[in-house]
Amino acid sequence: MQTITVIGLGTMGHGIAQTFAVAGFDVRLFDENETVRDSVIARVQQNLEVMLQNGLLESINLDEVISRMIVCQAEQEACEQSEFIIEAIAEDLDIKREFFRRCEKVVTESAILASNTSSFPNSMIAAGLAHPARCINTHWFNPAHVIPVVEIIPGEQTSEDVVGKVMQLLHSIGKQPIRLQKEVPGFALNRIQVAMFREMLDLVDQGVISASDLDRAVRGSLAIRWAAAGPMRVGDFGGWDVLGKVYENIAPSLRSDSQVHDILTGMISRGEYGIKSGQGFYEYPQQDLPDIIARKDKRFMTWAKLLSDSITSGE
Ligand SMILES: NC(=O)c1ccc[n+]([C@@H]2O[C@H](COP(=O)([O-])OP(=O)(O)OC[C@H]3O[C@@H](n4cnc5c(N)ncnc54)[C@H](O)[C@@H]3O)[C@@H](O)[C@H]2O)c1
Numbered sequence: 001m002q003t004i005t006v007i008g009l010g011t012m013g014h015g016i017a018q019t020f021a022v023a024g025f026d027v028r029l030f031d032e033n034e035t036v037r038d039s040v041i042a043r044v045q046q047n048l049e050v051m052l053q054n055g056l057l058e059s060i061n062l063d064e065v066i067s068r069m070i071v072c073q074a075e076q077e078a079c080e081q082s083e084f085i086i087e088a089i090a091e092d093l094d095i096k097r098e099f100f101r102r103c104e105k106v107v108t109e110s111a112i113l114a115s116n117t118s119s120f121p122n123s124m125i126a127a128g129l130a131h132p133a134r135c136i137n138t139h140w141f142n143p144a145h146v147i148p149v150v151e152i153i154p155g156e157q158t159s160e161d162v163v164g165k166v167m168q169l170l171h172s173i174g175k176q177p178i179r180l181q182k183e184v185p186g187f188a189l190n191r192i193q194v195a196m197f198r199e200m201l202d203l204v205d206q207g208v209i210s211a212s213d214l215d216r217a218v219r220g221s222l223a224i225r226w227a228a229a230g231p232m233r234v235g236d237f238g239g240w241d242v243l244g245k246v247y248e249n250i251a252p253s254l255r256s257d258s259q260v261h262d263i264l265t266g267m268i269s270r271g272e273y274g275i276k277s278g279q280g281f282y283e284y285p286q287q288d289l290p291d292i293i294a295r296k297d298k299r300f301m302t303w304a305k306l307l308s309d310s311i312t313s314g315e
Pocket residue numbers: 007008009010011012013030031032033036087088089090091092095099116117118119139140141142
């Protein structure tokens with residue numbers, strides 16, 4: 001493969017595109033929003049500068065990387081010559097289905113179609129396609145150019161050949177693809193994340209702990225153990241006999257309903273989306289945003305660099 005297409009250049013898409021360009025691929029980009037198209041190269045440039053400053057990239061020629069990224073003015077122009085097309089557009093099943101239906105009419109016969117959906121099983125996205133065997137979910141994590149793991153979730157009809165090629169492609173750009181054996185909504189990691197958010201939001205809502213103390217507590221305990229060893233191995237070290245008792249004592253009082261938590265619906269209705277609206281659990285003044293994002297990315301990169309060898313070795 002030499003040419004990759006990324007459709008949707010927001011939070012995820014620009015980082016995905018950048019990762020392929022750094023690895024030497026020609027990348028064709030498209031977003032339906034002109035302002036997003038016009039800003040994508042500047043955003044990638046800023047990411048690359050932060051990565052270079054923090055030693056996450058060996059010396060690269062910034063101009064060469066940027067020259068491999070072609071921003072297209074139309075979807076078809078972006079897709080028709082590519083061997084691998086990944087969408088990072090709205091998390092809306094109909095929008096994703098419509099995109100892939102249009103896309104499969106213009107791409108080459110061997111092109112692979114990938115979705116970066118956070119929640120929809122690939123079989124739902126690929127339903128109605130003429131060639132569902134070439135459709136697959138590749139679930140990246142924000143920031144896409146920093147976090148090593150990408151979940152790979154084939155649909156019921158995805159061919160093994162396509163799974164193999166996608167695993168190989170992601171390895172070749174320095175990612176750590178993890179293949180799931182079955183598709184379930186949210187895959188593995190977002191299910192875990194949502195289950196934890198349900199409880200964490202509830203603890204904050206009930207006044208058990210403040211949001212900032214919860215961040216400090218998790219970072220200084222669970223996060224260190226999970227980052228260093230993984231939760232299942234941490235359980236092995238703790239002893240499942242003891243953990244089984246703790247589980248039994250706590251499980252009945254855990255939040256277990258399936259509604260979006262009130263605290264979250266309240267924040268959403270007030271427009272408190274987090275960094276993108278300037279207010280979440282913390283405040284993000286507009287004028288400080290570039291600096292806040294660069295400092296956050298720098299911390300993520302430091303940890304990703306530290307952990308990458310130990311994740312690969314499985315220890
Ligand atoms: N944000 C995350 O942390 C995260 C992590 C993993 C996966 N995802 C998934 O990645 C996808 C994108 O999420 P995001 O956070 O980057 O969203 P975003 O809103 O930041 O960006 C989406 C971009 O897609 C564009 N777009 C929407 N519909 C389009 C279409 N039909 N054609 C072309 N462009 C279109 C929008 O203009 C926007 O710029 C979603 O499916 C999301 O669930 C998000």
